[in-house]
Amino acid sequence: MSLPYVLTLVANRKHGTLSNEAIDIARNLVKGEAPVTLSEGEAVDIPCPTPEAGAPTPETIRATLSPFKVDAILNKNRGRRKAVLISDMDSTTFAGETLDELAKRTGTGDKIADITNRAMNGEMDFATSLRERTIVLAGQPESLLDEVLHVLDLSDGVRELVQTMKANGARTALISGGFDWFTARAAPLCGFDEHYGNDLEIKNGVITGQLLGPILGPDEKKTHLERLCAERGVKLQASITTGDGANDIPMLSAAGMGIAYHAKPNVRKTIERQVNFCGMRAHLFAQGYPASAIIGGEKN
Structure with missing residues (x-):
């Protein structure tokens, strides 16, 4: 036995x-x-x-x-192998922060990076921090978003994680407290089944600095997790989630395997399972997948 x-x-x-x-x-x-x-x-x-x-x-x-x-x-x-995967986007699926990269290009990098750090460490209300970081983009062309998309790399092994789990019957989703403009483009790059983010208002090719609809924050990430598990017909125990910021803590805590990925200090204090040195392949090994079963990337 x-x-x-x-x-x-x-x-x-x-x-x-x-x-x-x-x-x-x-x-x-x-x-x-x-x-x-x-x-x-x-x-x-x-x-x-x-x-x-x-x-x-x-x-x-x-x-x-x-x-x-x-x-x-x-x-x-x-029950190590999971049937539902949810990944955060910034500093998880992407190896950087979309909002910080946008801010660098508007000359507000230091200010926005400080707000981001405070929000991700749980020192600031998420909705307030997101609106403060969004308003500085008012008047900028939509092409600025394209610039950032092309300078940010995907995290090492994220394609392997998503594609291997999908091949084994898992439902996969990219869920971000950032902008759905980016999730809509990152999701197909990795192979996620679905994606969710905050709706950034763009009029005539210009960013207004406003968000449309309700904010997708920490509680909403957890709600998506619960919905995806229900739709897949499995309990929360059969899910794996990964993220780095304070807004990920509810979904990390609720999942059967929540992994803090290169996470902020307060997240590491809260979440038991962590990946601090490796890439996303570690999420597959944690589920017991051997390298020979991983789709894409190195096999041995």
Whole structure:
């Protein structure tokens, strides 16, 4: 009979391979069995028993392995593969912030970056922060949005994450507290089934600085998660969500596997499962997918 828990270790191969020393330390921490290779030099599963009282916490495990720049994600073995995926956009699907990039081009970069940081750290009401960051765009041409779209890179491995989960029957969605102008273009690049964001008003090719309709914020992200699971016919436990900011915390907390991805400090304090060193492939390894099952990207 397999053990009830599994600790997944993932190394970012751009910075080195997963060392035997890191694996041995992790096994001792969780009293684990021999590792199962998911990707040679990159990821392993360590089957382990249910953590006992006084056992090292996920935070302790991460701290112990941090010198090796290894992500460690502890999960129950049962039900690891998820049927619903929701990803945030800025600094998650994209490797940067669309609003910050827009602000740089309007000469308000420092001011907007400060508002973004305060909002993502939960120090400022999200709706207020979004409206303050949007109003500075008033009078700018829509072409400014195109400029930003073409300078932002997709996060490493996000296409593999979306396409592999879709191939295995998952429903996938890109849901952002940013603008749906960007989600509408990022979603097909990655292969998401659907996308949602805030409606930026544009008239005659000019940004008005206003938003149309209600704000899509933290609670709305969670509501979308609940709806997608209901439509897919699964419980919340069968979902995986990922994001980096305070507005992602409700959906990260509600999902069966919520992963804080290169997240802000207050998010890391709140969300147990984290990816701090690696790309999006780590989300697949956390679900038990071997490299051979990943669609696109490197296979071994």
